[in-house]
Amino acid sequence: MSELVRRAEEWLAQDPDPETRAELQEVLGSGDLAALQDRFETKLEFGTAGLRGELGAGPNRMNRVTVMRAAAGLARRLGPGKHVVVGYDARHKSDIFAQDSAAVLTGAGLRVSLMGHHWPTPVLAFAVRHLGADAGVMVTASHNPPRDNGYKVYWGDGAQIVPPLDEEISAAIDAVGRVDGLPLGEDWRVLTDAAIVEPYLAAVSGLPLGDARELKVVYTPMHGVGGAVLLRAFRTAGFEEPLVAEAQFTPDPDFPTVAFPNPEEPGAMDIALRLAEKVGADLVIANDPDADRCAVGVPLPDGGFRMLTGDEVGGLLGEWVIGHTSGADRLVAASIVSSSLLGRIAAAHGVRYAETLTGFKWIVKAGDGLVYGYEEALGHSVGSDQGLPVRDKDGIGAALTVAGMAAQARREGRSLLDLLDDQARRYGLHATSQLSVRVEDLSLITGAMERLRSRPPEALGGLAVLSVDDLSEGGGGLPPTDGLRYRLAGGARVIVRPSGTEPKLKCYLEVVVPAEGDVATARSQAEQALTTLKSDLSATLNL
Known part of the structure; x- marks a missing residue:
């Protein structure tokens, strides 16, 4: 107990956050050994997914001390003079964690471009390559519960880090001392909408969308940060703006209308599906809170809607992208736990296919010529003849491409369900x-x-x-x-x-x-x- 108390008091002395200090002081005052053990006997481990965990005090929680140490470790691995782009979503303390990261990185002599607003994860991934940065940081916990937050690291290729980089950054983090001794800077660049969102929208509007545009879409961003950017993406690409599930449109870190902010969870899509039935929509689209995933719902012939699985969307998008790109060296890829259907489709079209470990950090590294990659958990990265504009899963680019595919089917008097039946007969x-x-x-x-x-x-x-x-x-x-x-x-x-x-x-x-x-x-x-x-x-x- 005395050792745990010593660690907690040392943490208190360096913690700049009054909320977590008050939380820890209450735990210490109560003598709650289990609570101290939970916070201090272990720590959040930095890996290829970065950091992710519950908000709170101590090394086994996401907080300002944990984030500042992570930023300092990343700075040590990169070295002075390197350029890092920092983005964040609308979760609790995401903006504070992003500013702390910018302060630590600039204080260590690195150049920082900080997103000027809470924008989707794919915008950050796009920005790394678009700005020629050496690394990127996205503060997000994706579709985790409201009490969580996270810290995702990208490298200069615009993709999430893979071994041994994660181990090297983790070792550098472990070598960081007290955060109240870190030099802090304040001269970072704030990225405007025109500097990064507009180029992103131009890039995704150049995806293989076809030329059909007549479609009624219902959309929900699941209380996340995708809403405004997705609506603009549809307008930029020439589609009618989707009807939105108003109760879930404004970013809200408490996610009040859903038990878990994940389109795959039971009940999460109920509001959007009810709206779709009411207005007679052709398509329902949902993003998760950081908009890197895309869920798709379609009307049934006898009424009602059903959500397509990630594998069903993967097969449809894969064949669509193959049919709307060119080149003998094209490659499509899927994670090892995704359906084997994409491999059958690729073989039928004479296109290369690669199978990777789970996670987009592996999918986007499947090889040169990659025009499409997906994983069954609603993650898709759509490319064109020019390659992938986002080297990570992108729920907005995927949504546009699904809309183009559905609009083309509608023009022909058919639906995405008909396209699924076609694939079942062929493969x-x-x-x-x-x-x-x-x-x-x-x-x-x-x-x-x-x-x-x-x-x-x-x-x-x-x-x-x-x-x-x-x-x-x-x-x-x-x-x-x-x-x-x-x-x-x-x-x-x-x-x-x-x-x-x-x-x-x-x-x-x-x-x-x-x-x-x-x-x-x-x-x-x-x-x-x-x-x-x-x-x-x-x-x-x-x-």
């Missing part, structure tokens, strides 16, 4: 689902992975296991990662891996059903196969 119906198991004790996940490695199943969901790939050994050009891939009879596949950001074991399931004739029957068969597979896998995991 087989690729149906995907997930099984996620949340645990309190991370050792349960470690134990489950050890059991699977030592006693691999011979069959899952009634399908024989044809092969097992232990992804921790790398292979196939992939860096090592903790995961297992099971290839099953009939083209089915299961991947099991621990989540990199949550205490979850995540399982990604795919079945492939021939659908040359009746697609509805194939969909029913696929749904049953996924249900059986999920049930059997759950029993096998025994968590």
Whole structure:
């Protein structure tokens, strides 16, 4: 207890934030050992996703001390004279964390361009390359709960950092002393809308959108920062401005209308879907709070709407982009946990395909000639013949491209559902689902992975296991990662891996059903196969 108290008092002495100081003083005064242990016995680890965690006092929380140490570590790794772009979303304290970062970086002799407003993450990623910066920082926790915030680092190529950069920055952070001794500057450049948002809008309006524009769209930014920029993007590209879910349009760090600000969560899309039914929309589009993800909903023939999965949108966008770009060296890419459909599409069109580890830091590095990349968790990066304007997932560029695709289908008297049926007939119906198991004790996940490695199943969901790939050994050009891939009879596949950001074991399931004739029957068969597979896998995991 005395050691924890010493650490807490040292933290208090350097913390510039009166809110977290008051919080910590209350914890100390109460003698709450568990609360002290939670804040001070461990710390947020800096990795390829940067930092992300709950707001509060102590090294195991996101706060001004944690952020200033991260900025100082980044400054040490970069060195004086380098240029860093800093952006932020509208979460609690994001603007303060961004200004603290700018002060620490300029105080260390670096040049800083600070966003003049809370703008989407893809705008920051675009800005790094557009301004020729050496690195970028985005203060955001994406679609995490309201109590969280985060710190994402980009390198000069406009992509998120990958090893060994994360380890080098982490080591530099560990070497930082007290933050109240850091020199602070104040001569950073403030980026205006004209300096960075307008060039971004010009870039995404040059994506392969086709020429059809007649479309009624309903949109929600999920209380995040995408709203104003997306509306401008639609106008710039020649579309009618979408109708907005007003209750979710203004940025609000408390996300009052949703339990979790993630379009994939149950109930998160209810407001937008009700509006879409009321006005007879052709398309529903949602961004997550920092607008790097894009969710898509479509009307059903008999009324109502349904949300497309990330894999369904990935297949549609992949084929659309291939059909609206040119060049023999084009490449499309998807993460290893995404559907195998994009690979089938690429082969049919004579385009190269690459499979990467999860995360856009890997997808955008899949190779030269990349015109499209996606991951099943609603992340898409759309490019043109000139390449990717944003080397990260971009929910606004993806939204524009989906709108162009849907408008073209509407012009032809068809819908995105018809395009999905076309793909099912051509390539087989690729149906995907997930099984996620949340645990309190991370050792349960470690134990489950050890059991699977030592006693691999011979069959899952009634399908024989044809092969097992232990992804921790790398292979196939992939860096090592903790995961297992099971290839099953009939083209089915299961991947099991621990989540990199949550205490979850995540399982990604795919079945492939021939659908040359009746697609509805194939969909029913696929749904049953996924249900059986999920049930059997759950029993096998025994968590």
